[in-house]
Every structure is written in C-alpha cells, then in structure tokens.
Amino acid sequence: MKFHTQLAAVLISLVLPSVALAQEIDTGDTAWMLTSSALVLFMLLPGLSLFYAGLVRSKNVLSVLMQCFAIACAMSLLWFAVGYSLVFSGEGAWIGNLDKAFLSGITYNSMTGTIPESVFVVFQMTFIMITPALFVGGFAERMNFAAMLMFSVLWGLVVYIPVAHWVWGGGWLADIGLLDFAGGTVVHVTAGVSALVAALVLGNRRGFQQTPITPHSLTLTVVGAGMLWFGWFGFNGGSSLGANGAAGMAMLVTHLSAAAGSLAWMTIEWLRFRKPSVLGIVTGMVAGLGTITPASGFVGPIGGVVIGLCGGTVCYFATQLIRNGLKIDDSLDVFPVHGVGGALGTILAAFFVSAAYGGAGYAEGMAFTSQLGVQVIGVLATGAYAAIVSYALLKLVGLITPLRVDVDTEQQGLDVAQHGEKGYNI
C-alpha cells in the first residue's frame, strides 16, 4: 500500500536522520501538510473553543475560551521545549529522548520524509494543543484557572507525550501493530477518560440535574461545529503526511462518517421526541468524526458510513448513561462522545481495515482476530494509563492550589471573577 510505504519511509527517516536529509522535498506533500497544520489549529481556535463556549452559560463563556486559548499556547511551548523530542526522537519503547529538545538541530533544510521537518513539527504540535483542550468540556464552569493550567501542562508532559510516543513515535503500541491513524487512542480516548476523571474529582456543578443549565448560544456551537468538520479534514487528511491516496480516502471517509453520525443522532431524537435538535445533529457529527479518526486512513467508503452510524448511535446512548443514568456532570459530554467514540473507532478499525470491506487491508502477518486483540490492548492501555495519571495529577495540583472555584465565583460566573471580563455588553 502506497501510504504504508510512505509511513515506513517516515519512520525510517526519523530513525536515520541522514536518510531523511537525503530525501527530496515534495512540494505537493508539503503544501498539503502546511494546510493541514493550519486546519488543525483552526479546529481548536476558534473551532472547538467556540463549540464549547456556546454550550456554557453566558457568565462563563470567556472562561472556556480562555482555557482553550491558554492550553493552546502552553502546549506549543511544551512541544518546543521537550515534547517533540520525547515523542519523535529516539527509539525507546516507552519514551523518546531529548536530542531535539528546544527543536535543536531543526533547520531550514531538515526533512521528515518528503516534507520539511519544521512542517512535521507544527503538524504534530497541533495535536498536543487540541488534546487537553478537549477535556476542558469535562470540568467547564467550575475549575480554577490556575489549577486548570497546571494540570493541563503536567498532563501534556506525563500523559500525552508518552502515549503519543507509544503509538506514533515508534513505541510499544506501534511495535505490536496498533492501527490508530489520527488519534483514536492518543487523542480521543486519553482526553475523554481524563475529562471523566476530572468531572468526578471536581464534582458536579451547583444545580446540575436540578435546574436546566442551558447553552447560552447554540448559534456559536453550530458555528464551532462547522469549523470542527472543516478542520478535521486536516486532522485526519493530514495524518497521511502527504497529498496522496490515503489523504484523499481519509478525507472521504471522515466526511461520510460525520454525515452518518449526524443523521444517526438526529434520527434517534426525532423518533424519541418528534423534535430533531440542532445540538443533537452537531453532537452526532462530533461523534462520527471522533469515531472515524483512528480508522480514517485504513478503511473504505462503506466502512466510513457504517462507522459513522455506529458512532452516532453508541455515543448517543453513552451520553444518556453518563448524564442521566450515572448523574455524572461531565459537563459537555467529553467522555461519552470522544472517549467512547475514540475507543469504538479503534476497535471497529480492526474490521473495516479488511480489504473485503474496501479497506486498505491488514498489515503483513495480521488477521482480523490478531488485529482486534491489538486494538483492544491499545484502547485499554491508553485509557487506563490516562485515568490513573490524571487522577494522580489532579490530587497533586489540588495540594498547590484549589481545583475548584468557591461558591461565590461559581454563582457570579468565572468570567468576571477569574478573568475580570464579561462576554457581552449588548
């Protein structure tokens, strides 16, 4: 498979920098990766931040935007300082090395495969930026900003970086053959699980399940949703690291899964309440997108549609279970949508990668059952690791500064109390 070869080439080039330098630049691949990097940034700012901001009450709108923005900036510098190096430099099973700390040695001529290494650095940076921003939805409207920032940076260092190395940096999950094209485990499972843990550690918002806590502007949320869909083309389409058939197919199946997930959620609401809601359709879209993510560069069009339908449906019921069944205030449903979707897609990839369903086919030596086993291991290992470390980090941070704002701040709203601003003066 062309893209397998290409990924191999990339991996080789990482291990043997001299080989990398020797490879010629492909301007088309570079153009697409520059674009993809921009798209993933856009997916986060303003995309995700807006999607989330619309869902909270107007007294907390800026706090959500601020949390996403500050995480984006802090993660960028973390990636610059040690992240890139620890993930992509060195061959350890558990973690890379510090040879490229502070991006040392990366010049105008450094190459990663067919693209400049600088572009590879930026593209991968956007992933560490967006992952912790996802879990902001779990503790929205009540977490203390200082604690939030401290937790996120530590999480990036101790959760994201190792897991990304395991899966994409040549670590143990790569070795056993885990298929995770664009971050079902690295991004969605880790973020989803950590959001749930944070929601449990912090406790529910005051009034949760007593008075309706309604979104202050679904218009913003829908705008953010459109941006997410658009940006996800770079997230998944860029994960082939070039402008090739895998990128094209990733974009196609990503799109189909988003559409199918949306319609699945819409249909369920329509049947249950006779009222299909716009928040429902966009939540189904996110579910479809999260679910296809790990599978996107391996499956074919039919796989894309089926995965989207499964994503929309399963995430719907997962949301009901967490929110209304277990009464856990994972405020913006990060775990049931991202965590469950990411895990589901990682597992479904084991089926739909099969050439029989139009997928790219199993890697040599792999068959359905062996692949399924690997996928389950991948989900469980990343999920369990993220849960345990997140819990420990929250407890640690809680020793330094309060995790949760006080009652007055929560009632007044975080915007004025923590950031000295109001979202609207209309």
Added chain:
Amino acid sequence: MKFHTQLAAVLISLVLPSVALAQEIDTGDTAWMLTSSALVLFMLLPGLSLFYAGLVRSKNVLSVLMQCFAIACAMSLLWFAVGYSLVFSGEGAWIGNLDKAFLSGITYNSMTGTIPESVFVVFQMTFIMITPALFVGGFAERMNFAAMLMFSVLWGLVVYIPVAHWVWGGGWLADIGLLDFAGGTVVHVTAGVSALVAALVLGNRRGFQQTPITPHSLTLTVVGAGMLWFGWFGFNGGSSLGANGAAGMAMLVTHLSAAAGSLAWMTIEWLRFRKPSVLGIVTGMVAGLGTITPASGFVGPIGGVVIGLCGGTVCYFATQLIRNGLKIDDSLDVFPVHGVGGALGTILAAFFVSAAYGGAGYAEGMAFTSQLGVQVIGVLATGAYAAIVSYALLKLVGLITPLRVDVDTEQQGLDVAQHGEKGYNI
C-alpha cells in the same frame, strides 16, 4: 490551453478508467483539491448557514442552521449511495449509470486525472451539498422541517444529479459546449429558480411587507459573508481540478468580481439613500461571486471586474423587483441574487471568454454567437427543468406532510416548536 487539455484528460479518464489508473498522481494538484474540498465545505458550514441565520429573526435562527446542516449530511449520503455514480459514471446524454453506486470500486489507488478519485468524489460532493442549502433562503422561517428534508433529498436526486450530469458528467449540455466552469447553471440557476418556486408554493411569511422583518444579527451575516468569499476560492479555484494557471486565474477573477459586485451595490445604495449598508455590500459580494462562477475559469481580469459590476447592479434591481415589485417573499432573496446572477454570468461568459478581452478563447469551432446560443440554451434548459420539477416535488411532498408550519409555530418560532431549542439564553 493547458486547462482545457487537463479537463479533457479528466473527461477521458472518466470514460476510460484504465487510462485514469495509468495516470500518475500529481501531489500539488492533489494538495490543492484536498484544500478546495475543505473550502467548499466551509463555505456551506458554517459560511452560508451563518449568512442566512443572521438574516432571520432570532426565534428562527436555529431552524436555518439545522436545515443547512441536515441537507449537508443527507446530500453526502445521497452522493455516496447513487449521486456520484449517476453523475460521473457512464456516457448517457441524460444520466449516468449505477456502476459506482455506494462508491464501489473506489480504492486508495483510484485516480481521476492527476488526483486520487477519492478527492474528486469529495470535491464534487461538496457541490451537491451546498446547492439545495442555497434554496433554504427562499422558504426560511415557515417551512416544516420534515417536508424540507424530504423535498431536498428528492430534489438532489431528480434535479441536481441529472443537471450535473448534463453539464459536468459528459451529458448533452457538455456535448453542445456549454461553458459553466463552477456551477452558474448547475448550482445557482437551479437553486435560485427552485427557491422562487418554493416561495410561491408556500406563500409569504405572516406580516411580510406589513411589519419590518429585520435580521436578528447582521454581525453573523457579515461573518458568514467573509466565509463565503474565502470558501468560494475553493469553489471556483478548485473547479480546474488542479493547481494550475486556470485555478490561479479563476481565483483572481473571482476575487475581482466579488470586490466589484460589492462596490456596485454599495454605490447604488449610497446614491439612493445616502447610507451604504453592510448588508448591501455583502449582498453585492454574493452577487459578484455568483455571477462570476460559471465564467471564472474562462475569462481574464477585466472580464472579472466587468462581470462583477454587472452582477452587483443587475441583482440589486432584480431584488427590488421580486421583493417590492412583485411582493414575493423569497425571504433571503435567493432567486434575484443566485438565480439571476448565475444566469447572467453564464451568458456573459460567452463574451468574456473571448481572447480579445483577456479570456481563454473560444473552443475550436465556436464563435461569439454560437457560444451565446449555447449559453442561453443552458440557462433556459436548467432553469425550466428545475422550476417544473421543483413544483411537482413540492406538491408531492405536500401530500405526505404539511409543507408549511401552522400559525402558532410560525409565531412562536421554528426553533422552539420544531427543534426544541432556543438560539440564545444571554
């Protein structure tokens, strides 16, 4: 002309798949087409949906967003199931065949010209998504969601798909040499005409022309307008199917036409009312963009400016005629802006394609008058077909479910009544 050759190559490749497979991928072309696909998606979600949403009253803002979103998803699956195949597979004058239904046979290695077929599928899919979303503006604030969705899907099947085949899939309008680079007829004329028909069949909104029905947020509309301009670069620039001189010229003339259309509309308002409005300038922009669309890959810079000026001016007066003259409540002026603009641009293309005006020159065997004849036929055929079939489809759908919401729902607003949500809780 380079791009003529290229289009020919594409057409050949469609007819002879083996040739297609034989052609080498061009990563630069692929990069641009991946990007263009993302841009056209963005043009619709959030672009167009936001442009429209800002123009309605706040009690209906979500209904507009929901309609655009649901259409986008449903059309994607329609395209997957039969649309792509019926448009681009087979050589019929009227309609393609079902050989590629469910995108069967499209693999990681399939090619269309110099780009992966998956990319071609996505790019073209974005066109079927946006076209019915355009006519949402015709029946805004009063159409029943279920009827809307049913009508749109049938319309995609019975109007868009055949017409796209006629013009772009090697059908009879392609055969007689219709110049429609990016959808003057296929997109704008069909959508504009159908919006008008729907407005007439559904009747005016309660209070139309009695009390002012003012936009609830022109800020949103202007944001949407900026997104439309941006996305239109992919719409027109991507229609050359590669990163070449035609793409560049299409982008240049598209830009100039948007600017000229904006200033034309602004100037007329300034002269008439001494107050140039922001809604005016962005409507002129849409008029300029819609008008250049069919001509964009054929004309030169001067053609772009003149077409934009004509578009802004003619669409201005068309809007006055429909809205204030005929008192037809084509609520967001889809027909006078898109329908009239698309038709006008298709006809103006016959002039400005001439090398004398810096255009790409007439195809072999064509001259001004013959080309003009073809263009007029194209406009009339697609317009008449869309009008008649839309009328029939609306009557059909009306037998199954009410086309229009009841009075209470209209007064309360569609958001709460049909979707169980409010746009704002600020």
Added chain:
Amino acid sequence: MKFHTQLAAVLISLVLPSVALAQEIDTGDTAWMLTSSALVLFMLLPGLSLFYAGLVRSKNVLSVLMQCFAIACAMSLLWFAVGYSLVFSGEGAWIGNLDKAFLSGITYNSMTGTIPESVFVVFQMTFIMITPALFVGGFAERMNFAAMLMFSVLWGLVVYIPVAHWVWGGGWLADIGLLDFAGGTVVHVTAGVSALVAALVLGNRRGFQQTPITPHSLTLTVVGAGMLWFGWFGFNGGSSLGANGAAGMAMLVTHLSAAAGSLAWMTIEWLRFRKPSVLGIVTGMVAGLGTITPASGFVGPIGGVVIGLCGGTVCYFATQLIRNGLKIDDSLDVFPVHGVGGALGTILAAFFVSAAYGGAGYAEGMAFTSQLGVQVIGVLATGAYAAIVSYALLKLVGLITPLRVDVDTEQQGLDVAQHGEKGYNI
C-alpha cells in the same frame, strides 16, 4: 539558502518576464500559494474585522465591519488598476511603472517564478487589502465613512504602493538589504503609525477615559483572534512564495511567537491584577504575530520564541503608555501593538537571522551591525513616510468631507446613523 535562491529567482523573473515564462510551474508551490492567498483574505474577512468589531460598542459594530469590508473591496480594484503594476513592474528605486496596469498581459500562462502570475497577483493583493484595514482600529467609533474610504484609497496609492515597492518590488530598501519577510515595515509599521496619526487628528472619542468604553462582545474578538492566527500562517508562510523549507520554518516560528506573545501578556496581567484576561491573551497573540512577521522566514525556533516573548512584553507596556500615559485614543491600540511590534520585529530580525541562533544566516556581505543599521533605516524611513503622508492626506480629505461624525451620530452610533442598520435585534 534554498529560499534565498528562490526569492532571487522570483526577482529575476519579475525583471525579465521571458525568464519567468520559461520557468516550469510547480503545482505544489502553486497549491500552497493558492491556499495562502485564501488564508490572508480570511485573516481580514472575517478575521480582523471580527476581532475589531467585538471591541467596539454594539452601536458601532457594523460600522467597523463595513469599514473593513469596503476597504477590502476598494483596495482590490486599486491593485487591479495600478497597484500591482506600480509595485512589481519596473526597476525604479522609488516606484514601479504602469506596464501592467489593469493587469494587462497577465494570461492563463503567465508565470512568476514557479507559480502562475495570477496567483502572485492575488497573494500580494491580500496584503494591500489588510494593511489599511488595520488602521481602522485607530479611529473606530467616530470617523465619517466617506472620509474613511477616501483616505484609505489615497493611502493605498500614496503610502502602501510606494513602500511595498521599496521593500518587495526591488526598490531602494530591497537594494540596501532590508530583511522584511512578510511585512513588518510595509504592513505593520505603516498601518500602526497611520492609526496613531489618525487618532491624533480626529481626537479622542467622547467619554474616553471618563466612562469605561467596554467591548460589546469579547466572544467575537476571541473568534476573530483565532482566525487571525490561522490566517497568519498564510501571511507569513506564503511569503516564501512556495511550499518549501522557508514556508515551513516561517509557519513554525510564527506559531511559536504567537504562543509566546500570548503567554507573556497573560503573565504580566496575572502578576499585576491576579486576573489573566482573555482579551489580554489574544492581544499578546497579535503582538507576537506582528512582531515575528518581518523575521519569520529568516529566524529559527528559538528566535521565534524569544521574539514572541519580547513582542508580548514590549507591546503591553507600549499600550499602557499610549492609552493611559499619553491618553491618546488609538481606540483599538493599533500603534502600540502593530506599529511597535512591527518595528521591534524588524530590528530583532537583525539578531536572530544569525545562523548562531538557528536563523538562515546573514546575506553575503552582511554582518550583525550592518544588518542592524539597515533594519533601523527601514523602520525609520517607512514610519516617518507613513506618518507625514497620512497627516497630509487626512488634512486633504478633511477639506472635502468632514473627517469626524457629528455629536449626535457619535451618540446614536454609526450603525444606524451612517449605515441605516442595527447590529442586533435579539
């Protein structure tokens, strides 16, 4: 250096059109430049216009959007008519010639380096569009629309066009070796200085420093900020005119500088007020972006971070000085953020271009001190020229139509009074 060679090739191609035509198109470079052009457009509309619109009171939101939009359109036609030609055609030290007025001679086959000339025209057009839109922030909420438009067009002609020729069109600043990759002097210094002059000539808004003039929607501003970051990737990344190592490095350092500038501003606010504000973090981002702009294609990652930290910090204190110290109502802080940032970055480029700091290295015959001298000359010359000519133009325009709206209009708001519209009817 690869990109130096490339820039040289471009310059040669401009001087010798025959050479240009001889060069083969690179589809990858073309794809990236098409994308970059779209990104810079997006950075302005909706990006910058939204960033600014959120900061004014709701009675003036449309006026800001309208000003940005009208400038964008008018500058496009100015570029078409004479701008492109005067900047890029001919070898004068002070100004180009009119050989390419009305883009004459630019066909589907014209090339500039490895990309179609049409693409080069559009990319450069986006720069003349955004530059005067930047200074809208200086006179927001009080300038008469007619005067604003007249001033902006004259400014484009008499300030932007010559300065762009000096720096990028082979004029005297290019000759002495000024490093200004993407517009530290051409864009940010000229716009910043002119905003300050306009603020002084028009006088402060009524109530400035007496009653708080609070942003009507920081949500919009943050959304606009995210769009600016995204679009800036095209602004700086596209300034290498191809998909190459310079583009990649430009994107990487641009990103790092944005993140560093954001965190610098946030930290200062946190230390001073215990409340890091979202407006603070995004202002720091703009400062970081503006500061890196001139240096972006020359410096390495460490340079990017340090320049960002300097930008965020220096622009913070510059803002305090102008606003609270000198009590000048440069309403949206264009001078302290763009003017100061652009100047600072132009000067810092002299250090960080050094290969010792991971930069691209000095051009032949240049060393630190000589480069620093050139950079200082560049800043002073462009700043002084912009200040003097802006002052003269404002006085001239003031003879024709009032520069400032009357008291009633200012109190009622420009939206209703000048544009006949309201931003919101919610």
Added chain:
Amino acid sequence: MKLVTAIIRPFKLDDVKDALSAIGVMGMTVSEVKGFGRQKGHTEIYRGAEYAIDFIPKTKIEVAVADDVLDTVIDAIVESAKGNKVGDGKIFVTALDNVVRIRTGETGAEAI
C-alpha cells in the same frame, strides 16, 4: 394619571402599538420580559434528554395616560392583544402621582 402596564405576546406588539396610536396615545415604553403563568411552557431537548421550560417570552408595554382615557386605552389593548388563548397576558393599572417631561420640566398631564 395612571400607569398602564400590559404584558402581551411578543408578536402582538405591532397591533397594540397601532391600536394605541389610533386612539391618540402619543408614547409608550416597551421591554422584553419572561412570563410565568397558566400558559404551559414548552419542552426543550438537550443532548438527547427532554426538560421543561416554564418561562415564556413576553413583551411589556408601559403607557402613562390621563384618567379620562384610561378605559379607552385598556379596551384598545385588550382588543388588539387578545387571541383568546391562555397566555394572552394581563394589564396592571397603578396610580401615577406625577409625570415630568425631562426636556421642558412640564409636570402632570401635560407631560404625558
């Protein structure tokens, strides 16, 4: 003088304004409010769950009138705002001790 405060359905505002203008009322002040009463609220959907919303958007109109036109004004409002469905709204009448026109300093009935 009396202050007549009417809570009506938002889409009736134009009708009421016209009815009041027709009987010579020269001014009024309007605001958006949320009402709670016998009229049933609606349900909303949030992420697949349904919940009840009690407050309903209403419009409040305040009109200061001279005593002699009070009944005419009330009738005009009742006629133009009525839809014969629960939730049509209420009118509250309070006594006004005084009215002042800021521009002129006039007081009492002339200031209305």
Added chain:
Amino acid sequence: MKLVTAIIRPFKLDDVKDALSAIGVMGMTVSEVKGFGRQKGHTEIYRGAEYAIDFIPKTKIEVAVADDVLDTVIDAIVESAKGNKVGDGKIFVTALDNVVRIRTGETGAEAI
C-alpha cells in the same frame, strides 16, 4: 391588590419561583436588570488596565397579588432570596388600581 416588585440575585430566580409556586402564586413576570447599590461592583481588565464597574446583574420579578396574601408573598420572597450578604436585593410594594386579564376581559382580583 398590590404589585410586588422584587430585585434579586439572578441565580436565586429558581428558588424564588418555587417558593412562590408553593404558596399558590400562579403567575409572575421576570426581567433582567442592572443594579447599583451598597453592594460593591467588581473590577474589569481592559488591555492591561483595571477599572471599576458599578452595575451588577440583577433579576426583577413582578407579581400582582391580592391584598390578603401580600404578607405571605413578601415572606416567601424574602426567605427564598436571602443570602445574608449585601446585595440580596429589595422588594417594592405598590397599590394596583386594577388588573385586567386580556383573554377574558375579567378585572380585579379574579384577573390575577
């Protein structure tokens, strides 16, 4: 009949509504207002400078009641809205000359 107008903290609205419903009040009208009083405002940051904001978001509740339940209503509001901090709000009581139910034309206490 009396019109009871209460200015309360926004997050107390649900509690007050429940308290009033509990004592049989069938209707009320609510709006968003900004209050200025003894309660200190807050500071806001704008581009690195800090300034004081005096107005604080409050919620206004208007309830028309029959004379006999006035005290119960006031007590219910006081109990449910009280937080024992400056800024809890005020209740204003004015006499109502009349109440009209638009739907039926009923007047006086039955219209409430």
Added chain:
Amino acid sequence: MKLVTAIIRPFKLDDVKDALSAIGVMGMTVSEVKGFGRQKGHTEIYRGAEYAIDFIPKTKIEVAVADDVLDTVIDAIVESAKGNKVGDGKIFVTALDNVVRIRTGETGAEAI
C-alpha cells in the same frame, strides 16, 4: 416613599447616576427599554429598500426614595438627563406602599 421611574437616553446614564450619587441616592435599578413617542425614529435599509423604525433605544432607571427627597431627586434627574431635544424622556412617580430589604427584612424608609 415614592418610586421614581425615569426613561432617559442611553448615553446619559452615567451622568444621571453621578447626579443621583451626588445627592446621596444609594441605589437604583436600570434596564434597557425601547421607547415610542414624539421623537422621530430612524430609517433602516434592508437589501436596497428603506423602511421606518419607530422604536428607539432608551434606558429606564427606577429609584425608590423617601418622600422628603423626592423633589431633589426629580430635579437631579431632569438636570442631568436634559438635552433640550425631543426624546429626552419622562419621569413617572408612583407611591410606594412599602419597601423591604431582603437581607435584613427591614421595611419602610430604612430599607431604601
């Protein structure tokens, strides 16, 4: 006790607040309203057509005051809100039967 309700131009709010503070008024409640009166509205443009808008943004200030300061308060408002143009606004005075401070339960003039 009286309730003084003033309808003023929005941009006069700060002046009025300062004037009231200056004479010792400790509290007030403010809301955004739309006014209709002798002051001409404006025209708006919609897609190339012009139409008239009658309602004008106004600000409503409510101040509860003791009887003895009523005139001072009215004067302060009139002085600070006056612009000598049609549309400067009105002041309405109603009698207050009672005022209650929620925090303390105090009633009457001390609760103001």
